[in-house]
Amino acid sequence: MTTDPTGNPAVMNVLITGGRAPVALELSRLLRDAGHRVYVAESARHHLCRVSSAVERSYRVPPPRHSTAAYIDELARLVEELDIDVLIPLCEEIFYISASLDRIIGCRVLCAGPEMLARLHHKADFMIWARELGFTIPVTRLLNNPEEWNNQTDEAARMGEAWVYKPAYSRFASKVILPGKFTGEQGGLAGSRRLAAPPGLCPAAPWVAQQFIKGAAICTYSVVHQGELAAHAAYGSGYRTGKAGASVYFEPLEHPGAFEWIQRFVRATGFSGQIGFDFIQAEDNVLYPIECNPRATSGIHLFAPEDGLVQALLGPELLAQHGSISIPRSGKKAMLALPMLACGLRPGPGGLNRWNRAFRAAEDVIFRKEDMRPFREQFRVVYHAYRLARQNKISVTEALTDDIEWNGE
Template sequence: MITDTESAQAPQRILITGGRAPVALEWARLLHRNGHQVYVAESSRYHLCRVSEAVLASFQVPPPRQQPQAYLTALKQLIIQYQIDLLIPTCEEIFYIAEGLEGLQPYCRVLTPNIDTLHHLHHKGTFIEQVISSNLAVPITFPVEDPSIDSYDYAVPDQAGNTFVRKPVYSRFASNVIMPRESRRISAPNKQSTIPTLSTTTQIKATNTKVDSPRWIAQQYIKGKAICTYSIVHQGVVIAHATYTSDYRTSRTGASVYFEAIEHDQAYTWVCQFVQHLHVDHQQTSNSAFSGQISFDFIEEDSTGILYPIECNPRATSGIHLFQRQDQLVQAVIDPDSCVQRRQVIMPNIGTARVLTLPMWVAGFKYNRSTQDWRYWWKSLQQATDVVYQKEDRKPFGEQFRLVMQAYLTSRAQRISLTEALTYDIEWNGKENL
């Protein structure tokens, strides 16, 4: 935690997108408490920020996935009309904003790198390639066909004893992930030729198969502990960072609902090394180093302690909930240059715990199987504070129910899952969708 007092600065006008997400609400509250004026642009009729006391005004805009150009036009109009100083995307609408970055940057600062950088981080295959180029360990990863037509049974161990998870290269909340135990046993006469020949040392630093599948990858299943990070980076330097565990999820592989800050030097060092090697190639960018929000999911292998990256989210994630006002996270986006100059790394207090209470109850009833499970669950719930509910800003808690009901209606109309419905109008699945 940084204990220095925040330098005096004139209040800024901040526009936040993705107002349905708890991370957007967290940003709004942090910025408001530090004296800044907060506006929100969101395509959903109901969203958490709509009723928050921290938000000066909320605007409904066209859905970025279905109407990307109209969405960008609406943002530009809001930026000009309200003289916005900084635009902070929080969810996957960031990809559409990055695609129109050149049209927005003349009017305000935008907290995102360019679309090519975001794409290569978001794509689960090309992300692994970038990790390899940074000389860091990776799980065995290679492209596969659509699992509905793939003849290989990834539940059957290969010659090195590895089994494999299959996942779409574009996904969120671990949707459509197929774990090894879920695979069907199918005859595979030539299966040894299906798996690339790779080193089986504890740190795999090179592959002989380029991951360029447009839809699916297979990835080595690693037994270990899930570790997550959230960082803010400015010109290749980490200026804010949180490492946290996520013991409870909406499903076995789904979105986290419980977050606890931990000390993990290896994870922090890994992030620093990766972003130092991550360069932005863009003719409009004077500095080629990465700047923006970036998050990673890891598995810390039980037997070796090696940290294996699973995926990257180049945007805000739940780690932001672990920061409090006194931690000065706002300084990292309002005046990032000063953080770099003073070599500040803003971190939350170790042991800080936050929870999404409603899905936490769902997770408890779905997965607690013993008295011991319930005791640990209850202890975790008691020590955490709710992400959405705050005594001085209560309305967003009730708004959750409107948001879920709206997503339910969308799921019925589009014949998709409730989780998919929550991001139906903002998700980004490759450049071909633009």
């Protein structure tokens, strides 16, 4: 890889996948501000990057989940035609790309191998791996059929224990069942009512039961090169889409414990690529991993152009040589303004005053005066997701990822 006289990567052609995600828009703008040419490959008809001035051109490609071979063929064609230097997958299409790396030649692809990605994505397998590496984890059980589900929930009710239930393959906290949701008891699932097994529960679509840990939630985003951190951000979120949904507010945190945990984990596994972790800092200060996202996460929104995220993504070996790690230094808070406005209807602890202060302190990740069209595009994105959700009888959140998600296929 060539560099300019300052040691930064020379101008590159970068192909991004997952253009529907706000982080894709954020990264496109960061890359453009650093002088690089950004192209986007996306299967959705409407998406944020499609209309952004930060993007040279957006290409609509086949859906990776439903037409995998055609999707990979089109990516390979774009890599050759556009003379792409780096391909950066951002959402769950990464699993389909990783499984076909031998067919995408001529550029660097920022992702790990398929076996590692699958192990990190599966919510039980990741916990087993963390335990094998010596980390303290919440008690976690894999539930493969209704009988195992009934035994688990009956025992939890009998013992008065609090558990969290979620699909082994899921994203954005969709379908998560928190303690007390069905009994009305905040502390747990104690009570006479049985928690019915979810439809479709089987070895191909298992669920996970995880010990409920009371404490503060901590999320992270990191760029890793051959087991060494090149960029890192930790953040908290006081506002989500629902009680257990996806975060819509991102507040930077300095958390040495999370940094050390991740550094130890990626060194032990030799991971390369983008990765995010969700932790709970328990009341006794023990840090528990909850799940892993081996892809981009919302921590990207915390990086300003001068923070060096672009260099970490395009030239991580340069940072590794000098032992440098790019971190957000501006202290900026970020939010998704539309769902954050919806949070104002049910502001939670602290009420409207706390919500109002948070809203005023943060920057919308989509709105930019010099790049207005993505702000308008988001309404089209939501509308089409709503129609798909109605048609397929799924949630809007699920509709947003229906054609790219990977569930162990």
